[in-house]
Amino acid sequence: MAMPRPALAWFRQDLRLADNPALRAAAEGGRPVLPVFVLDDAAAGPWAAGGAARWWLKSSLAALGRDLAARGAPLLLARGRAEIVIPALAEATGAAEVLAGRLYEPWARERDRRVAEALGAAGRDLRLLTSTLLREPETVRSGTGRPYAVYSPFAKSVIGMGEPxxxxxxxxxLRPLATPPPGEALDSLPLYPVPGEPDWARDFGTLWQPGEDGATARLGRFLAGPVTGYANGRNDPGTEGTSGLSPHLRWGEISPRQVWHAVRGALPKDPELAKPFLGEILWREFSYHLLFHRPEMPDRALRDRFAAFPFQPDAALLQAWQRGRTGYPIVDAGMRQLWRFGWMHNRVRMIAASFLVKHLLQPWQAGSAWFWDTLVDADLASNSASWQWIAGSGTDAAPYFRVFNPVLQGEKFDPEGRYxxxxxxxxxxxPDRWIHRPWEAPAAVLAGAGVALGRGYPRPAIDHAAGRDRALAALRGLPRAAAEAEAEAEDAVA
Structure with a gap:
């Protein structure tokens, strides 16, 4: 009997073994399989992984490599243009086809087109399978056959399609190749930490365990406690009330199908408790739906009228926000958490993002770029959709006139100031009374607490009321397109 031809299992944003359709298809029939990861920064361009994400990726690839080796087929690491590297590996190994999880970023879709074309020229196939989403974006349509622009009807439609x-x-x-081609050493890839250099991410490892085992453990902790109180616990940044699964989902160390079914299974007698968290999974799906149908989303306002918004770029204000020196404690705490651990509590992300765009009038793209470089869970779809939502420029956005008051938000969600x-x-x-408004504290209270406003801790970068009024005045100057209003009304009832 002839030996079956090998297949390449091309790992991208699905760095796991369980619920990996591409790996399963590559190994079907017992054929030899070569697991491959290609670091292709050139194709990604400005959306190549940022610094914090590169820290995560290095650790995740190390974990994936160990897991694959334990099953008999070591991971081959490579770097360069995928449309050159992948066809060359297929030629060198005699692989009949390359299998991979489908990606939705504009640059990745264009790269897959080039890879498929190069493979096809040699009589080989690129087969893409659903791996990072519950549903393919093309399959979720409104009653008129159009893509959704509003979250609620989108989520209702996905739920109506049945359980994943x-x-x-x-x-x-896994059956390995007898003589696999050589690959790169992990430390030779431009990822972090760099051997021999200072480790700026030294605290990341105290909070995170990248890799499939880490994802499984994180999900287990969530199901053992916070999931039952998630509806309220997710808003308290001073406690572990969220799942912490976002970076594991971003790198595909766990799939949304695994998370969905695990949460459903953990609450069989009270499915209503699962809805708030599953809604977050659906928001992630919606973000990818938007990115797929509106590939300009990472760079340009989805509502045309917001293209004319009179932002006032200011390098000093942007840096104060980035470093957690705005004078608003809840904002500054969030930005410092981000810098230290590569992650920020979701409620605080909204507060900090709103403050940058609306109080400081800094472009949302500047905030998005900072998050892209500093978040371990930086995901192009979710990051872009969330920034456009908070800025008011997205298709399904918070009304621009909703300007978060950072003092009241802090007092509501961090009343004792633990965060x-x-x-x-x-x-x-x-004292608790002044923790979110230190500039209003009596001088004796400040002195007793060792707080020197303007020296040890900054005064507010802008007065809340003045910042809110300025933002609303800028909004009033924007045009309102009748066609846009009609489209919103149609999508709202789709």
């Missing part, structure tokens, strides 16, 4: 398919098990064994005290230690000794 059950996750696939991880393969027990602020942890990440803004220079305010730690302030």
């Amino acid at each position: 398919e059950a996750p696939l098990p991880a393969p027990d064994r 602020v005290r942890r990440f803004v230690p220079e305010l730690a000794r302030l």
Whole structure:
């Protein structure tokens, strides 16, 4: 009997063995499989992984490599243009086809087109399978056959399609190539930390365990506790009330199908408790739906009228925000948490993003770029959709006139100041009454707490009322397109 021709399993944003349709298809029939990861920064261009994400990727690739080697087929690492590297590996190994999880970023879709073309010229195929979403974007349509622009009807439509398919098990064994081609050493790839250089991400590892095992453990902790109180717990940045799964989902160390079914299974007698968290999974789906149908989303306002918004770029204000020196404790705590751990609590992300765009009038693209470089879970679809939502320029956006008051938000969601005290230690000794408004504290209280406003901790970069009024005045000057209003009304009832 003839030996079956090998296949390449091309890992991208699905760095796991379980529920990996591409890996399963590559290994079907017992054929030899070569697992491959290609670092292709040139194709991604400005959307190549940022610094924090590169820290995560290095650790995740190390974990994936160990898991694959334990099953018999080591991971081959390469770098360069995928449309050159992948066809060359297929030629060198005699692979009949290349299998991969489908991607939706504009640059990735164009790259896959080039790879498929190069493989096809040699009589080989690129087969893409659903791996990172519950549903393919083309399959979710409104009653008029159009893509959705509003989250609620989109989510209702996805739910109406029925439960996602059950996750696939991880393969027990993989048949390796007898003589696989050489690859790169992990430390030779331009990822972080760089051997021999200072480790700016030294605290990341105290919070995160990249890799499939880390994802499984994180999901287990969530199901063992926070999931039952998620509706309220997700808004308290001072406690572990969220799942912490976003970076694992971003790199595909766990699939949305696995998470969906695990949460459903953990709450069989009270499915209503699952809805708030599953809604977050659907928001992620919606973000990809938007990116697929509106590929300009990472760069340009989705509502045309917001292209004319009179932002006032200011390098000093932007840097104060980036470094957690705005004078608003809840904002500063969030930005410092981000800098230290590569992650920020979601409620605080909204507060900090709103403050940058609306109080400081800085372009949302500047905030998005900072998050892209500093978040371990930086995801082009979710990052772009969320920034456009908070800025008011997205198709399904918070009304621009909703300007978060950072003081009231802090007092509501961090009433005892636990979160602020942890990440803004220079305010730690302030009484609860003043922790979110230190500039209003009596001089004796400040002195007793060791707070020197303007020296140890900054005064507010802008008065809240003045910032809000300025933002609303800028909004009033924007045009309103009748066609846009009609489209919103149609999507709202789709």
